[in-house]
Amino acid sequence: MSEASSLQTGAQLRLYGCPTCGRVSQLLHPIADSTPLPCPRCATPLHHRRPRSLQRTWAYLIAATILYIPANLLPIMSTSNVFQGETLHTILGGIEELRTGGDWLLALIVFIASIAVPMLKIGALLVLVITAQRRSRWKQVERAQLYRMIDAVGHWSMLDVFVVVLLVGTIRFGPLGGVMPEPGLLAFGAVVVLTMLAAGSFDPRLIWPEEEAPQRHP
Amino acid sequence: MSDDTPGSAPPPTTPPTPVTRKWHGPSLVWLVPIVALAVGVALLIRAVLSTGPQVTIDFHSANGLRPGKTEVRYKEVVVGRVEAVTLSEKRDHVQATVRLDRSVSNIAVEDTRFWVVRPRIDTAGVSGIETLFSGAYIGVDAGESTKQKRHFTGLENPPFVLRGEPGRGFVLRTEDLGSLDVGSPILYKRNRVGRVVGYNLDPLVDELWVQIFIEAPYDKLVNPQTRFWNASGVEVSLNSSGLKVDTQTLASVISGGISFERPQGTQGLPQASDGSRFKLFPDRKAALAPPDGPPLRVRMVFDQSVRGLDIDAPVDFLGIEIGAIKAIRLDYDGKRKRFPVEVEAEIYPTRLGAVRDSMRQEGDDDKRRDTTLLQRLVQNGLRAQARTGNLLTGQMYVALDFPGKVSKAESRHLHRHPGHSHGAGHAVGRAAADRRDRGQGQQGAVRRDRPQPQRHAVAGAPGDRAAAPRRAGLARRGAAHAAVSAGDIATR
Ligand SMILES: [Zn+2]
Numbered sequence: 001m002s003e004a005s006s007l008q009t010g011a012q013l014r015l016y017g018c019p020t021c022g023r024v025s026q027l028l029h030p031i032a033d034s035t036p037l038p039c040p041r042c043a044t045p046l047h048h049r050r051p052r053s054l055q056r057t058w059a060y061l062i063a064a065t066i067l068y069i070p071a072n073l074l075p076i077m078s079t080s081n082v083f084q085g086e087t088l089h090t091i092l093g094g095i096e097e098l099r100t101g102g103d104w105l106l107a108l109i110v111f112i113a114s115i116a117v118p119m120l121k122i123g124a125l126l127v128l129v130i131t132a133q134r135r136s137r138w139k140q141v142e143r144a145q146l147y148r149m150i151d152a153v154g155h156w157s158m159l160d161v162f163v164v165v166l167l168v169g170t171i172r173f174g175p176l177g178g179v180m181p182e183p184g185l186l187a188f189g190a191v192v193v194l195t196m197l198a199a200g201s202f203d204p205r206l207i208w209p210e211e212e213a214p215q216r217h218p
Numbered sequence: 219m220s221d222d223t224p225g226s227a228p229p230p231t232t233p234p235t236p237v238t239r240k241w242h243g244p245s246l247v248w249l250v251p252i253v254a255l256a257v258g259v260a261l262l263i264r265a266v267l268s269t270g271p272q273v274t275i276d277f278h279s280a281n282g283l284r285p286g287k288t289e290v291r292y293k294e295v296v297v298g299r300v301e302a303v304t305l306s307e308k309r310d311h312v313q314a315t316v317r318l319d320r321s322v323s324n325i326a327v328e329d330t331r332f333w334v335v336r337p338r339i340d341t342a343g344v345s346g347i348e349t350l351f352s353g354a355y356i357g358v359d360a361g362e363s364t365k366q367k368r369h370f371t372g373l374e375n376p377p378f379v380l381r382g383e384p385g386r387g388f389v390l391r392t393e394d395l396g397s398l399d400v401g402s403p404i405l406y407k408r409n410r411v412g413r414v415v416g417y418n419l420d421p422l423v424d425e426l427w428v429q430i431f432i433e434a435p436y437d438k439l440v441n442p443q444t445r446f447w448n449a450s451g452v453e454v455s456l457n458s459s460g461l462k463v464d465t466q467t468l469a470s471v472i473s474g475g476i477s478f479e480r481p482q483g484t485q486g487l488p489q490a491s492d493g494s495r496f497k498l499f500p501d502r503k504a505a506l507a508p509p510d511g512p513p514l515r516v517r518m519v520f521d522q523s524v525r526g527l528d529i530d531a532p533v534d535f536l537g538i539e540i541g542a543i544k545a546i547r548l549d550y551d552g553k554r555k556r557f558p559v560e561v562e563a564e565i566y567p568t569r570l571g572a573v574r575d576s577m578r579q580e581g582d583d584d585k586r587r588d589t590t591l592l593q594r595l596v597q598n599g600l601r602a603q604a605r606t607g608n609l610l611t612g613q614m615y616v617a618l619d620f621p622g623k624v625s626k627a628e629s630r631h632l633h634r635h636p637g638h639s640h641g642a643g644h645a646v647g648r649a650a651a652d653r654r655d656r657g658q659g660q661q662g663a664v665r666r667d668r669p670q671p672q673r674h675a676v677a678g679a680p681g682d683r684a685a686a687p688r689r690a691g692l693a694r695r696g697a698a699h700a701a702v703s704a705g706d707i708a709t710r
Contacts, residue, residue, distance in 0.1 A: 052245045059247040063254030070261040087287065183261050190254065201247075 016046035053203035060198035067187045074184030132206035270323035277372040280312040282354025292358040297322040329361030333373035384434035392498035397450045397474035405477045411436035441487035447505035449477035513564035518602040520559045526614035535618045541565030
């Protein structure tokens, strides 16, 4: 698949695929870079690359990384009951509690969903963004696979938020106790959403930099 | 997604219009990490600000202290939590690391006191359902100092009186805690006016000190003459008027309690000072009985079995209970090859009432006057006699009587005295100090008893320690009080 020289891209043929309706349009006359190109059928703006993809991915990624700190430091929920009073739970603390309590399979699941997946997602996106920025041609197919994995895993890391929301909704003993969300949950939910936005705003076509690149830098 | 196209040039056919969305710098998307940063920092700052100072408290034991769970409560409000419990370097105490809430950060000052409130569950009941489930917690009494402190030594017992709480604390001395516990109510006319705040055992005097706190304004009810009694249980009394069941409030029956009352005529007395000590009586009857004054220790020697005579059995004087048995010992009389039983009793001369006042002679102090009174009674024929008090159980008591008034008849019928069902032996009371200068009449009386020496005993009153060691054979073992059998007297 490395026959880049013989490969003809849409950009070379000035063909634009519409992401909304699928219509393929060809630009007949060269126009200025900043001229908008609406799809003749549905008026969706047409681009060869998503505009400012890298910038947006970077922004979301940085935001996610920032919020990842309070997400892990702050408690995500508090449980209260008449036996022990109010108890605050952080993600790591909860995993530790599950592990020492013998439910280490559950601990592993929570660890994967809450710690491993978000970290791997942030890490993988970083790899993608950095290589795309450097117009690297390193392991392009694997990077494409990585992108598809990130995209697929996306909303599954909302598991924690989902669990806490479920707990808050269902476990109510009135005066005897209950579960309440804590600020950490906000940060954690934001991390998940931001990584999803980062993955969504990353243009996978950047894994394959345009052909003129080697021409510019012979 | 792609509606923020930077290009703003209008189609060539339309006249150029100024476009508001004109941002040629970095994309607006950079606001997202800025907001994220702001939110994250705000969250962390909030978290940091809401956690107050960390203090360490040394305790004797970590019993009930659970990291992350055990609360610190001030006036029953949770103001912190135990974060860690570690053993000290010398391993002689534990160190609890406590994170206090920001709102009470000024509580960690020099004279603040911490202690552990542990739930106590026993057969008598529980004190506070919530501590039963929530486990122990650390109580705080906020100090008034302005000097900050981060390391404290926890109290082993709750402090006597909490600061800023209106009311006064007192100490009750008792030999038995009963079902009393920290938090047990103090009742006045069955109305809760205070609580037990702690207790400790004084091993030196083998006595429990119960610290109580009586809330204002009821503390005014306590004067130096106030009597406290243990109102823990149900008082059942069976007497000539029938069966009487007296209960306190249900709460005090379950969890124990202390009642108090001011005896008649003492209502006008000034209030007792803070920290005054009182005796805790076992029941209301004992508490409101006239004061006994110091007891006199007397020793009686019986020549027959005292089966059925127990410690605390009453000592009657003509039917009036004036004391109780305190010790029963077997003795050996080498001369007669017998085993007399020494019975030691405490009698309260004040219970004799007017008799005591009218019969007492002049003397330097109360004790000596009471001693001489007893000696005179013994001279006049006072005898100790073990009688059956309860036919069903065979319980006995000691009766002090004057059988000497019928001495001749009695002497003959000693073995089966008409009035005494069990053939109880008569004890001849005799003050030991009196022996040197005893009159001829007494000697005669003793000699008269000689044919039945095994039936007689001499009671020695205290206060004659000087005379006691002079008596050979009986003042052995450094006995504090003298005792001599009738047979001994006769042999002289
Ligand atoms: Zn279209």
